[in-house]
Amino acid sequence: MLRFFRSTLLLFPPCASLAATMSLTKDLTNLTYGIGFLWLLLLLQTAFLLVRRQWLYALLPAAIAAFVWLVGATLLPYNLLAALELPYARASLDDVPEADAVVMLGGAHERSQYDAFGVGAISAFDRAIMALELMRRKRAPALVLGGGGFLEAGKPTSEAVVLERWFAAWQLPAAPVFNLGINGNTHDEALSLRTLAAEKKWTRIILVTSANHMKRSAATFRATGLEVIPVACDFQSIGGVAANKAQGYVPTGDGFRVLDAYLHETVGWLFYRLRGWFDAMGPIPPPNPAPTPADTNRPATSVEAPAPPSTSKPAAAPEPPGLTNALPLPRSVSP
Secondary structure, three states: OHHHHHHHHHHOOOOHHHHHHHHHHHHHHHOOOHHHHHHHHHHHHHHHHHHOOOHHHHHHHHHHHHHHHHHHOOOHHHHHHHHHHHHHOOOOOOOOOOOOEEEEOOOOEEEOOOOHHHEEEOHHHHHHHHHHHHHHOOOOOOEEEOOOEEEEOOEEEEOHHHHHHHHHHHOOOOOOEEEOOOOOOHHHHHHHHHHHHHHHOOOEEEEEEEHHHHHHHHHHHHOOOOEEEEEEEOOOOOOOHHHHHOOOOOOOOHHHHHHHHHHHHHHHHHHHHHHOOOOOOOOOOOOOOOOOHHHHHOOOOOOOOOOOOOOOOOOOOOOOOOOOOOOOOOOOOOO
């Protein structure tokens, strides 16, 4: 019996081989998922073409397999995204100064009919948690919710309405909550906040959004003339996130999602710069003044417009007979 246990320990070493066994198990599991299975098929196709000595035909699947592995199994996409996220990493929230309002940008959730309060949390839901934490720390006396919209009962509804229902049910936060309405993008949210800030006399805001989205968002909101204090969340490349996902030799879809976020923000930054959305917006034009009661009760008076100047030419004198086709007679010139 003792000999049997010794042989079993030789097959499964307790320390170093445990991590290797777990990594191997994870790789085998990843081969059954979409990206890993596609990568395996590309390798098999490359091997098949190489065996048949079709070298040129084997280059295409081999190149695609190398690209899939580079994005899905290495730290390359995480390192790219880290360049956007690292400038906004905070060791603590204690150094966040006070402001007039905490502004949480939309995109933190999806509309989910069968979830509590209709909130379908996604990876960016950290924005809601961060905004509530800042309100709990009393960093601002008001909370502003941005976002797009969806159809509810056939009517367009702001996505912030869903969060407002949740906040009201849980009595969070203990401060006024403002809704920016339905916005198409970050620039629209900045325009909506610009109007609200002018109405409330706000000059400084705390901006809450995903770390990779903060560079473009902060530049857009600074164009409104407000002082912007960036407080980022939803880190996807630093803080231990990459170390937990980029493990093993078989590619997964995590790296492609990170690369998608990086490309989205890079192209979005160039697009906003070309549109001039980082430039100062200037003062808000004053609204048209409403008519006063004196104006509405004043009787209308008709003013006769002056008659337009006559453009008709004076009647010409009759021509003498026989000079119908002759040149016109010269006019007399007064001295």
